[in-house]
Amino acid sequence: MFATAKPIQTQLPQDLFAAINDLKKELNAVILAHYYQEPDIQDIADYIGDSLGLSQQAADTDAEVIVFAGVHFMAETAKILNPNKLVLLPDLEAGCSLADSCPPQEFQAFKDAHPDHIVISYINCTAEIKAMSDIICTSSNAVKLVNQVPADQGIIFAPDRNLGRYVAEQTGRDLVLWQGSCIVHETFSEQKMVELQVTNPDAEIIAHPECEPNVLRHANFIGSTTALLKYCQQSDRNQFIVATEPGIIHQMKKAAPDKEFIPAPAMNNCACNECPYMRLNTLEKLYLAMKNKTPEITMAEDIRVAALKPIRRMLEMS
Ligand code: 13P
Numbered sequence: 258m259f260a261t262a263k264p265i266q267t268q269l270p271q272d273l274f275a276a277i278n279d280l281k282k283e284l285n286a287v288i289l290a291h292y293y294q295e296p297d298i299q300d301i302a303d304y305i306g307d308s309l310g311l312s313q314q315a316a317d318t319d320a321e322v323i324v325f326a327g328v329h330f331m332a333e334t335a336k337i338l339n340p341n342k343l344v345l346l347p348d349l350e351a352g353c354s355l356a357d358s359c360p361p362q363e364f365q366a367f368k369d370a371h372p373d374h375i376v377i378s379y380i381n382c383t384a385e386i387k388a389m390s391d392i393i394c395t396s397s398n399a400v401k402l403v404n405q406v407p408a409d410q411g412i413i414f415a416p417d418r419n420l421g422r423y424v425a426e427q428t429g430r431d432l433v434l435w436q437g438s439c440i441v442h443e444t445f446s447e448q449k450m451v452e453l454q455v456t457n458p459d460a461e462i463i464a465h466p467e468c469e470p471n472v473l474r475h476a477n478f479i480g481s482t483t484a485l486l487k488y489c490q491q492s493d494r495n496q497f498i499v500a501t502e503p504g505i506i507h508q509m510k511k512a513a514p515d516k517e518f519i520p521a522p523a524m525n526n527c528a529c530n531e532c533p534y535m536r537l538n539t540l541e542k543l544y545l546a547m548k549n550k551t552p553e554i555t556m557a558e559d560i561r562v563a564a565l566k567p568i569r570r571m572l573e574m575s
């Protein structure tokens with residue numbers, strides 16, 4: 258006789274918040290959420306953070322189940338660090354244009370063309386690319402990590418060309434850049450942003466280093482999502498034009514309720530500054546993922562083991 262698969266539940270409870278909290282206890286689960294998630298998900302999460310903070314939490318947690326409210330490469334990192342834990346992602350389609358812009362076969366050819374270079378990869382890449390890298394970095398530690406590499410050692414930086422260019426400028430290093438980019442951070446209009454600053458002369462522009470150089474050159478402060486959040490809490494200014502995914506504004510408003518946060522405008526009059534992948538996760542899908550214990554992140558063990566090494570190096574060097 259074949260065992261019949263457990264039916265997948267699709268019914269939603271009336272009080273999703275209460276039901277998710279119950280499931281958290283029942284499963285001994287932790288919910289980790291990125292700042293780009295919708296406000297309800299941020300509000301129910303046990304930890305909200307940037308990519309570095311989230312991977313540190315994933316490395317340290319003693320929960321049995323990790324519910325990752327973020328995109329695929331983030332949940333994959335949690336699985337690489339926790340092979341024996343169940344890692345759930347509310348929507349498996351929550352990918353990343355930046356990770357997709359670096360296919361492993363082409364990247365291998367790029368590496369082969371620079372045989373004496375080491376590879377530092379931004380965490381926004383697939384497990385296969387991590388497995389081909391020497392060190393992983395995030396937007397909050399990239400400069401610090403590159404500065405720790407001996408000056409005569411050539412470095413390939415992948416996959417984000419904008420972060421790579423920014424790190425090269427900050428460190429004075431000649432990095433060989435893979436030409437990947439993020440659809441969200443490429444969408445901001447320099448002209449509209451400058452016009453916005455003219456009508457709001459007291460506002461400071463704060464930007465994520467994944468933005469294009471023509472946007473970054475106007476920024477009063479550049480940093481990871483956590484750094485941007487801390488900056489506007491500590492700044493004596495009361496108005497900020499925020500050039501990153503606007504999901505973070507939820508935490509900014511909570512941290513500094515008397516300050517004003519204006520999302521940097523996109524080139525077309527669209528909502529393309531919202532990450533379409535991050536926004537695939539919803540509170541409903543998060544509940545169903547916990548209830549059904551699926552969709553689960555899995556990967557080949559050889560890739561996981563190879564990808565773990567450069568992640569561990571990052572955690573040690575951070
Ligand atoms: P951080 O979480 O490092 O700020 O990066 C933002 C991002 O684009 C994540 O996909």
Ligand code: SF4
Pocket residue numbers: 328352353354355356381439440441442502532533534535
């Ligand atoms: Fe990827 Fe950009 Fe979305 Fe971040 S914001 S997950 S880099 S597509």
